[in-house]
Amino acid sequence: MRGDLEWGTVGRLVRDAAARYGEREAVVDGRTRLSYTALGDRVERSAAACMAAGVERGDRVAVWAPNTLDWIVSALGAVTAGAVLVPVNTRFKGAEAADVLRRARVRLLFVTGTFLGTSYAAALRRERPALPELEQVVVLADTAPKTCRAWPDFLADGDRITAAEVRARADSVEPGAPSDILYTSGTTGRPKGAVITHAQTLRCYDVWSELAGLREGDRCLIVNPFFHTFGYKAGIIAALTRGATVVPRPVFEAGPVLAHIAAERISVLPGPPALLQSLLDHPDRRRHDLSTLRLIVTGAAVVPLRLIERLRDELRVPTVLTAYGLSEASGIVTMCRRDDPPATVAATSGRAVPDTEIRVLAAPGEPGEVLVRGHQVMSGYFEDPGATEAAVDADGWLRTGDIGVLDPAGNLTVTDRIKDMYVVGGFNAYPAEIERLLGRHPDLADIAVIGVADARLGEVGKAYAVRRPGAALTADELIDWARREMANYKVPREVEFLAELPRNASGKILKTELRARRPS
Incomplete structure (x- = not known):
């Protein structure tokens, strides 16, 4: 565990990683290769630009963009400046994104240029009258429509903010302050914004990295979207805690991903079972050298035992883990351990992570609603006390809405959503x-x-x-x-x-x- 960061802020983590890992590669995005020192400089410049734009501690800043280096820099810059990050789902249409922006009362929004044939800035244009608190939209590109700002122009404004001012702002942020509002996936209803603090984020993904065995020099291909905890925190934040390299991919295509694993000598691949199944079944899989893969972490769905066996037998991946989490619990509740047998990894989501309690509202061995209490449970839903009271009781137990079974060893099998x-x-x-x-x-x-x-x-x-x-x-x-x-x-x-x-x-x-x- 990283006691020297116990438990600070994301801004301090970025600064610490730059000092600790220096010229080690931090991010590889296409032809751009950035060291930890260079990433720290870019994040500091992004934070300065946010401050120049009038962003204050506690203001909400959103990012609506696919997995890229610019997502990392804009998001970490905003959080370093004391803002609360609101990642926006890239699958959302304009009205859906506007609903999240309005309810979170976002002041500043970073959007991608055209992605998969869609202009996010254009999709949002007709929604702007309903977003009176949205002061600026910055397009993460060299040019932007008249109603928006281009990324280079936005960064240039930050040149009048000194490095000392950025550091002072970052140091003024308390570990217990909100670092992000993670909106639920909305698969069973309207998305709600779970508020997570800096200290929770750092503690949880130090724990995640420890249990997974993430280490300095690992190369992590992140296909999971950054707007989701699995991509942002088990990807970017975890890598920063250990000095690993983040290799973002904006979309999943099995053939190119296989080539990317081989070309960048990827060692760590988080992803849902469907992604892993697609890689295993791709007709060109055997043409690529995948021997550097050593750690795969999966979850979010049923994991067939055969999938675990194929990853270990056909790809020779020594460590395959499953885990369970939800946005309201910082994305991490249980996790398998590296010495668990394949049957445990496939049939369960592992045991509670340290300092976490789990209850199942049923007789032993029977399915019931899963309750969680621990350091990772959200402080509440953003400006929604009614929903918060319904989700977290007076003793701190979070009702997950998931149905599960605990085995005698404490392994949790999530059998379903209550609504399913x-x-x-x-x-x-x-x-x-x-x-x-x-x-x-x-x-x-x-x-x-x-x-x-x-x-x-x-x-x-x-x-x-x-x-x-x-x-x-x-x-x-x-x-x-x-x-x-x-x-x-x-x-x-x-x-x-x-x-x-x-x-x-x-x-x-x-x-x-x-x-x-x-x-x-």
């Missing part, structure tokens, strides 16, 4: 459990289960499945197979095959979209 559970003839059916069982079928690449209305039983399961390349599996064959593998009430009554399942940018299946589909 359905009842079949009086029996509680948990889609994640059923998906885990169905995922054993050798012809399936991906699977999702939802409850649908049934005249006799009330509800029954419907499976949306993705076949492996070349497989000819039929719905009847899968249902017959399922009857041999699980209790009858768990067996889906219907199967619909899709080319791919809808997912959000953090890899979670969008079951709201599946429920909205017309019957096949």
